[in-house]
Amino acid sequence: MGWFFAFFFLSGFCSILYELVWLRLTMAQFGVTTALTSIVLSMFMTGLGLGSWGAGVLTRRYGQRVGFPSLRLYALAEFLIGCSSLAVPAELAWGHRLLQSMTAQNAYSSGSYYLASGLLVAIILLPWCTCMGATFPLAMAAIRSRQRLESKRSFSFLYLANVIGAVAGAIAPLFLIELYGFSGTMRVGTVCNVIIAVSAFALTLGGRASARSSAPVLTPGERRAVTAQPKVLLVLLFMTGLVTMGMEVIWIRLFTPYAGPVVYSFAFILISYLAATFVGSFVYRRFNTGGEVDPYLSWVLLAFLGLLSLLTSDPRFPLNTPLRVLLGVGPFAGWIGYLTPMLVDRWAAGDPDRAGRAYAVNVLGCILGPLLSGFVLLPLVGERAAMLLFVVPWMGMAFLPSRRQEALPGTRMGTRIAAYASVVAALALFFTTKNFETLFPDREVLRDSTATVIATGNGMHKRLLTNGIGITQLTPITKMMAHLTLASLPQPPRNALVICFGMGTTYKSVMSWGIPATVVELIPSVPRLFTFYHPDGATLLASPLSHLVIDDGRRYMERMPEKYDAIIIDPPPPVRAAGSSLLYSKEFYAVAKERLQPGGILAQWLPFGDEAVQSSVARALEQSFTYVRVFRPVEENGWHFLASMQPITERSADDLVRRMPAEAVSDMMAWGPAATPTEQFDRMMRTDLTTQKLINRSPDTPPLQDDRPVNEYDMLRHWTHYVHSGMRNWKPDQYGAGSNPPPAGESAQKGNE
Structure with missing residues (x-):
């Protein structure tokens, strides 16, 4: 064995x-x-x-x-x-x-x-x-x-x-x-x-x-006993798979505001679930030698344990992130880990065929759970109500009629009272806890199969959050992504593609040039909040020059043959976000080059990132394009890259302004920070760098590729940095897990930290 x-x-x-x-x-x-x-x-x-x-x-x-x-x-x-x-x-x-x-x-x-x-x-x-x-x-x-x-x-x-x-x-x-x-x-x-x-x-x-x-x-008598097992065991196996995997989707939504959208955060949720499942399975193997179905109370208790994550994700409780996840996920996963192998053992008694069927039934629930959660419950009712609906079957077991209790032994009066108490406790958790969005009293909340999106704030302090993570705020940096790129083209722009909608500021700035503009956004709810940040949002979206696409930006470029004078990419922060490397990689740039007109420019925004990430992105761009220029933004946070297969003409700030339509100049200056358009461009022109300077910050780091997502996986190099420099000098990426973008105008030094 x-x-x-x-x-x-x-x-x-x-x-x-x-x-x-x-x-x-x-x-x-x-x-x-x-x-x-x-x-x-x-x-x-x-x-x-x-x-x-x-x-x-x-x-x-x-x-x-x-x-x-x-x-x-x-x-x-x-x-x-x-x-x-x-x-x-x-x-x-x-x-x-x-x-x-x-x-x-x-x-x-x-x-x-x-x-x-x-x-x-x-x-x-x-x-x-x-x-x-x-x-x-x-x-x-x-x-x-x-x-x-x-x-x-x-x-x-x-x-x-x-x-x-x-x-x-x-x-x-x-x-x-x-x-x-x-x-x-x-x-x-x-x-x-x-x-x-x-x-x-x-x-x-x-x-x-x-x-x-x-x-x-098995002896003939044992085989008859096994084949006589009630079909309710298969129903329970299906439900454990359905509920557990459905809840896993919701756990990610609940804990991302605290843990962040990075691969390590998702891995910690998965590890917590699997480790608790192992503990439950070990307890079953060690102490339940008879393999009997657990008493009826055990199933009703799942309702209470399933809603514990609503308590630990309540922002009013000052728990650290690991404790939030462990206490919210562990008890339920551990109990499921106890019950699932017990059900299969009783149903199969070692028979591979019966075990195969039982496991297949459980897997069927595992398939349907995430689909039900992600495409139906979360968009329609949100995280809290979805959790409640998933545990309703376990609550209902407390009220089974007497004739149904034979398959669930242990239903004496004392046990039933305990079961009712468990249901009451579960409902108390649901009605007394609050979720992350309640931290923002002035808010609009939209949900879809991809994310929970929150628009909040007033005036220039408006913010956009997806799954609790600050994505962007009103800042002239996003305007300059459009204006610097379009003004740097060798000829007047004829069209442009923006990848990542955000608040819509970059897209709005492109539209001020009076050219056809296509914008691609992954999360359906994000563009629906455009008017929250820009009162003329609905008019812009309705313009015949506007084309909004809900899709993955890279996939859109691959499936559509149209070419553009400018492609402007504004990946969502943090730089370490899971999957974000696919918008910085050499393979992505290879696709983008195919969609650029001759002389077209790709604009890449890199918000912060440690030295290895800056070097990796710069190297990927240098190896993908013949000409690359690098600028600090007007508020000195992050980097603007302009890349092209043809030379990018070095123009003065005055020349750039003269190439802009009046409406575009007005849009650029709406939020400053400079007093004049020339000064606005001057803030960026005087920081013109070479990619080699960024590459030299970490010369041994390979270019960012689909196979080597340097920006997403950084734990070993951070630990190495910690060992070499000590805790006092070590500072993680400012856009680390669970953080929100700093206010515009913070110093470049803080951004580098």
Whole structure:
């Protein structure tokens, strides 16, 4: 059994590692959209369910035959999973090229592109994920062939090992990706899968795990008892998957305002969930040796535990971020970790076929939970009501009629009173707690499948927050992104593309030039708040020169053939935000170059970032474009990059002003900070730098690429900096996790810190 524990520890490690990397590789090839992310995760879970069900059927039909090679089939499945690290990146690149060739002939609508990319992702990922799902029934069949007493609870044994491996798989990539990139990290997974496959196959050669007998593990009486298990067990398994994975989507919304939108924050939520699941599974394995269904109170208690996250995410409680997450996620996940393997053990009693079906039912719930949460509940009712709706089934179990209680033993009067008390406590949590948005009394809140968006403030102090993170505020920096770029073109601009809408300031400034303007925004609710910041927002959006697109900016450029004189990119802060590297990478710039007219200029805004990030972005731009210029903004926060394949003429501030329409000049000066238009440009012209100066700040840092997201994964270099310089001198990126953008006008020194 020690061998199987080691196998499933490594298998769990690899499965989470692959899931994280495959998701990022798919984003790079097909776009960062909620729909595509859901497709990837759904295909991953669908493959697990199909593999579990299919392998279970295989063991039922042939598992009792002498010589059935269950362990060798398991070894083959692990070997094929290891092959995925080589196959999936190549297949995704092939799919991307196929879509490019299709869109080169015709412009695809967003819906058609979703359909085509979703179909390709399904074709690519499903076979490999099916191999992952097959490992549980095949390993259980191998254990059963050894006729050990442990085989009756083999699922929970493998589940325990798999979950603790998954914890390691959620932690290790945080360091491996920083060191070796996504491709190098995938190779680590390949080595682990090959080790499993070779070791499992070697055991069959030694005869230690071969199927030498066709004798059944269960006696006829035991088999009758197992097959007589109530169907409610499958219903409960479905509900545990549905509720747990649905809540995971909501947990990210609840805790992002405190933890930040960085990969480490999301990883900590995942690690907390998996670690608590392991603890619950361990308690079940250690103390519940009978494998009986937990008393009825245990299920009703899930309602209270499920709403604990509303308490720990309440801004009125001064908890540090790790404690907020652990207390909000841990108790519920731990209890689910106790109940899920217990249900499968009781339903299957070691039978691989029944375990495969039970696990598939659980996985089906895991597929539907995030879809229900992200596309229905969160947009319609918000985080708090969505959490309540997810725990309503557990509350309802407190009021089951007597004839339904036979399947849920332990329903004596005292237990029922305790169950009612649990329901009351859960409702008290819901009605007495508050969420993050209540910190802003003067606010407008919109929700969609992508984010919760808050518009707040008055006058020049208005702010935009998505999922509780400050994205931008009214500042002349965003105006100058447009005016500097358009005034620097070799000829009067004919059109422009803005990627990332924000408050709409950059887009509004482009429109002041009287040219056709296309703006691409990922979050549907953000442009709906345009008039909150700019009273003429509705008029601008209705203009025949305006074209608003809800999509991933990089994906939009790939599927539309139009070319632009200027492409202006304003990625949302913080610089370390998860997925933001896809708007700074060499691969992104390669796509953008294809959409620039001859002489066109790409404008890239980099808000802060440590020296490694500044160097990495500058190097990526230098290696992508022939000519690059760098400027400090008018309020000295961050960097403006102008990049082109043709020389960018060096013009004086007066020349730049003369090239602007009167309406554009008026727009540029609306918020200052300079007194005259010439002085406004002078503030930037006198800071003209070369990319080499930024590259020299960290000369060993590679250019930012899809495979090496330097800006997102920085823990090791920050720790190294801490060790070399000491805590007193070490200061993290000002745009670190959970922080909001500093007020405009703060010193450049503070920005560099």
